Amino acid sequence: MSTVGNSTNIFWQESPVGKLERQKLLHQKSCVVWITGLSGSGKSTLACSLSRELFTRGNLSYVLDGDNLRHGLNQDLGFKADDRTENIRRVGEVAKLFADAGLICIASLISPYRKDRDSCRAMLPDANFIEVFMNMPLTLCEERDPKGLYKLARAGKIKGFTGIDDPYEPPLNCEIEIKQKAGVCPTPGAMAGEVVTYLEEKGYLQHQ
Amino acid sequence: MVVLKSVRPAISCSSFGFDGDQLVPLHKVSFVNLTLPASLLSVRLSSRNNAKLSLVQATKESSTASTNDSAAVFSGENLHQIATNGKATNIVWHKSSVGKVHRQEVLQQKGCVIWITGLSGSGKSTLACALCQALYSRGKLAYILDGDNVRHGLNRDLSFKAEDRAENIRRIGEVAKLFADAGIICIASVLSPYRKDRYACRSLLPEGDFIEVFMNVPLQICEVRDPKGLYKLARAGKINGFTGIDDPYEPPLNCELELPQKGNNCASPCEMAEIVISYLEEKGYLQA
Numbered sequence: 373m374s375t376v377g378n379s380t381n382i383f384w385q386e387s388p389v390g391k392l393e394r395q396k397l398l399h400q401k402s403c404v405v406w407i408t409g410l411s412g413s414g415k416s417t418l419a420c421s422l423s424r425e426l427f428t429r430g431n432l433s434y435v436l437d438g439d440n441l442r443h444g445l446n447q448d449l450g451f452k453a454d455d456r457t458e459n460i461r462r463v464g465e466v467a468k469l470f471a472d473a474g475l476i477c478i479a480s481l482i483s484p485y486r487k488d489r490d491s492c493r494a495m496l497p498d499a500n501f502i503e504v505f506m507n508m509p510l511t512l513c514e515e516r517d518p519k520g521l522y523k524l525a526r527a528g529k530i531k532g533f534t535g536i537d538d539p540y541e542p543p544l545n546c547e548i549e550i551k552q553k554a555g556v557c558p559t560p561g562a563m564a565g566e567v568v569t570y571l572e573e574k575g576y577l578q579h580q
Numbered sequence: 581m582v583v584l585k586s587v588r589p590a591i592s593c594s595s596f597g598f599d600g601d602q603l604v605p606l607h608k609v610s611f612v613n614l615t616l617p618a619s620l621l622s623v624r625l626s627s628r629n630n631a632k633l634s635l636v637q638a639t640k641e642s643s644t645a646s647t648n649d650s651a652a653v654f655s656g657e658n659l660h661q662i663a664t665n666g667k668a669t670n671i672v673w674h675k676s677s678v679g680k681v682h683r684q685e686v687l688q689q690k691g692c693v694i695w696i697t698g699l700s701g702s703g704k705s706t707l708a709c710a711l712c713q714a715l716y717s718r719g720k721l722a723y724i725l726d727g728d729n730v731r732h733g734l735n736r737d738l739s740f741k742a743e744d745r746a747e748n749i750r751r752i753g754e755v756a757k758l759f760a761d762a763g764i765i766c767i768a769s770v771l772s773p774y775r776k777d778r779y780a781c782r783s784l785l786p787e788g789d790f791i792e793v794f795m796n797v798p799l800q801i802c803e804v805r806d807p808k809g810l811y812k813l814a815r816a817g818k819i820n821g822f823t824g825i826d827d828p829y830e831p832p833l834n835c836e837l838e839l840p841q842k843g844n845n846c847a848s849p850c851e852m853a854e855i856v857i858s859y860l861e862e863k864g865y866l867q868a
Binding site: 373376377378379380381382383384385386387388389393394397398420421423424427430432433434436444445462465466468469470472473474475495 | 677678682683686687705708709712713716719721722723724725726728729731732733734735736737738739740744751754755757758759761762763764769784808809810813819
């Protein structure tokens with residue numbers, strides 16, 4: 373019996389079917405692929421194409437998109453600093469559950485603060501946290517402005533928008549960095565390919 | 581059965597404004613190209629994901645959006661909207677190209693939530709484990725969201741006060757919904773004493789995908805079992821607001837399954853798990 377956080381008198385319930393059994397069923401090793409970057413840097417695009425690429429290889433993944441989660445689990449949170457922290461914490465905990473379930477969980481969210489991303493990394497044992505940094509210049513993201521948010525932010529209609537009046541802290545030691553090559557962005561397929569190659573090399577896509 | 585080979589990119593066809601309080605939804609529609617044999621006498625359209633389908637004749641491609649009757653409409657899972665949602669504004673629903681249907685095909689099962697509710701000591705976790713084992717032995721992917729376990733992680737910031745219990749259930753419901761969407765049979769084993777909170781979770785899922793299992797074991801039996809020694813502590817006044825002692829348990833009025841079944845109070849966890857499995861089989865959850 374233990375107390376964790378505010379939860380008193382709780383026990384840990386063991387189950388006979390564990391992560392190893394589920395990984396065996398799915399013929400893969402689970403992990404969390406955490407895609408971070410500015411708005412418009414291509415996170416959701418990569419998440420979708422990666423998920424598709426994995427599917428064609430017979431691997432089961434699930435995308436946790438920051439915006440989508442803010443429609444459900446995180447609908448009670450705004451964009452103030454402590455709400456962002458709580459948003460990331462919850463996504464990290466859910467990603468951990470999905471990894472425990474045997475899936476390759478693809479989390480796609482700005483997650484601008486280094487401390488919060490590092491906390492999520494710490495939640496996952498055995499280095500199964502793969503940080504992918506969409507290192508695209510602000511100018512490019514702003515030019516794309518896929519949701520019209522930079523325009524609103526520049527007009528002062530959104531406050532605390534990452535990249536404009538709220539900081540983005542780039543990773544110092546991410547596993548994969550996606551950036552332009554000679555000023556050209558890789559295609560969604562090429563980006564997904566890079567992540568798949570990494571996953572293959574590290575043994576996630578073959579049952580061990 | 582015609583298998584969809586290609587989906588053309590979505591075309592947006594609405595206007596929107598940002599200045600007002602309400603943001604107008606921006607609907608995206610997609611075109612699906614079906615090649616039908618000339619000899620085909622009739623076509624029946626069906627979709628498993630609540631998408632709306634209309635069959636129209638092929639029309640020439642256009643780069644501009646068209647709203648006349650020649651435009652085929654395929655909406656539903658591909659809705660794309662900019663919305664104000666609670667406290668977060670300017671969030672967009674992103675379409676994911678690998679959907680629930682694909683995942684279910686791979687897993688050969690349908691995602692759903694089995695919500696096991698009942699007093700402490702009524703056998704929720706025991707049933708959850710037996711059920712998980714039984715499903716695994718049938719090659720099905722299940723995952724247990726145990727109330728206590730989730731309180732070690734996602735819900736570590738919540739206490740047992742009424743409002744925190746409600747938030748605990750809400751979050752578990754939302755996560756269970758994600759698991760069901762992933763195609764997994766999600767077994768939520770949570771005391772969940774308040775009817776309102778369980779009902780709110782039911783509302784998150786499509787009809788039929790929320791399967792409420794009530795462990796209807798009398799308080800006296802639960803207290804005799806007292807697997808975690810909590811009833812003893814509660815009776816000694818060392819825990820306040822303990823369900824069944826000094827906090828209410830509101831039994832379900834319309835659950836899908838009640839265990840143990842009437843006249844079979846000695847059913848083992850495995851026998852009870854088989855009852856749930858039969859239900860799942862009957863309702864088609866153990867196949868794609």
